[in-house]
Amino acid sequence: MNFxxxxxxxxxxxxxxxxxATAIFQNCTRQELETLQPYLHERHYLAGEIVFDEGEVGEGVYIVISGKFSASRKGVLKKKRLGEIYPGECFGEIALLQATPRLATVVAAEPSVALAMFRPELERLAEARPRLGFKVAIEVARLVAQRIRGLIEGATEPLILS
Amino acid sequence: MPHERSLEHPIIWAGVIAATLGSIVLLNQLAWLALPLILAVVFYYLVQPFLIHLQHAGILPGQALAIFLVAVTILCGVAALTVLPAMLNSLAQFQANLPETMTRLSQIAAEFLRAAEDRFPMAKRVGLAAGLEARLDFFAMGKGTQFAGAAALFAFKWLPSLLLVPFLTFFFLRDGAAFHRLVMRAVPNAFFEKTLLLFDRMDRQMRAYFKGMFWLTVLDTVTLGAGLWLLGLGQGIFTLTQAMVLGLICAVFAWVPYVGTAVGGLVAVCVCALQAPHSPQLLLAVVMLFLGVRLLDEFLYTPATVGRALHMHPLVTVMMIFAGGMLGGVYGLLLAMPLLGIFTVLGQMFGEIWFDPRLRARHTARNLLEKRLASNDLDL
Known part of the structure; x- marks a missing residue:
């Protein structure tokens, strides 16, 4: 018998x-990830379904579990494609820090599953588990800083700065 | 922006008021279930901060709940062994003394009224003292014991319902988050973020209300307890503990708006009348104390605790409380404010979703996508 x-x-x-594996939660321990579980809402999207619109006030971040999402912005004449988001990546992370208008429209490019985390719930989690809340918030800040730097240096579009 | 204007729509306002009053009627009809549910929700919001404090110390949510349950069980056990026998003894004594107490009270009241009649002839013409004596003869004839028996039966009838309270509270605390996620799964993607926001606002509203009520009760208890203790100091009526217990009872009565303070005041006056029957000044001072606390409640305590939490216009509040009282009696008086708060947030969010054409269009688009997917291989 194997004890x-x-x-x-x-x-x-x-x-x-x-x-x-996502940038925001990469420093979380197994126990912390399990603590996060009740705060993650599973959403299923059909190909072509909109997750959120550009200009809509954002309330949370989405972590791609399966499938593929594509982001675009309104251009002068037509939509400007910003890129694709794959499993293990997240989008809409600024909304975890502040309720601001989304900077891009995100649409499911194929049938996809995402886990959503809501800002007020993160605030509540941070109230009960300040260390975990701090960890998540600091990683979001790092990711945002990295994307702003990329944007300034011209390496990336504000793909998921929403 | 439809967001700020959503509640101004007359349909939404009418819906909020109708839903509040309808819920009061429904809860009044299903009192046996509504009472434990409401109490469980109250306990849920009162216990949650303790659990958060425990989690703050690094304890996992499940462990925090277990620690709390063990602590409550130990406390209940200790209370059952120490306080409960004394309480039951006092209760038995109270029941045995009830007719005599009521007779004494009626005598004191009649004496007081007769003195008032001597001073004011108009009161004599109305026959205040005689009327009161006739009404309180009911107890003097010894029927007060029957009344106490009926009260005991009433309490026994409510016992099964009340036993549900700890169970419901436990499951709310343990599975609240999971239930919340289950409900959220049923929400269409287009409305998901707005609905999450709605739940959050509602939760904050309830938390703020119960927290406000808790602090209001503490403030009322301390003010009334200290006031009663100081008033009775000269005649040695109360110890500080007794005064605080009486203050707490009156503060709990005050949960029922307007009527509760009057009932609490009457209880305090009766207790003082029994302890110091020949001191009308003391009774007057107690009445003044209750009036003073009522004013403090109205202008200082409530705006600083509950009022600030609900952001209600006083006129709307008063109208809803009276309408609630008319439709649901004590239930209606108690529930009008919190229910109005909940339905206001619901109405606000419903308005934000319903009057947002983009969200509705996105939902319709999803339905079309679903339909197309389902009929893909069909030769239509």
């Missing part, structure tokens, strides 16, 4: 594994 299997923790939820 080691009793002591080993059950395998981590595959969705949480993807969450743990």
């Amino acid at each position: 080691g299997s009793f002591l080993r923790p059950p395998p981590l939820d595959p969705k949480l594994k993807v969450v743990g």
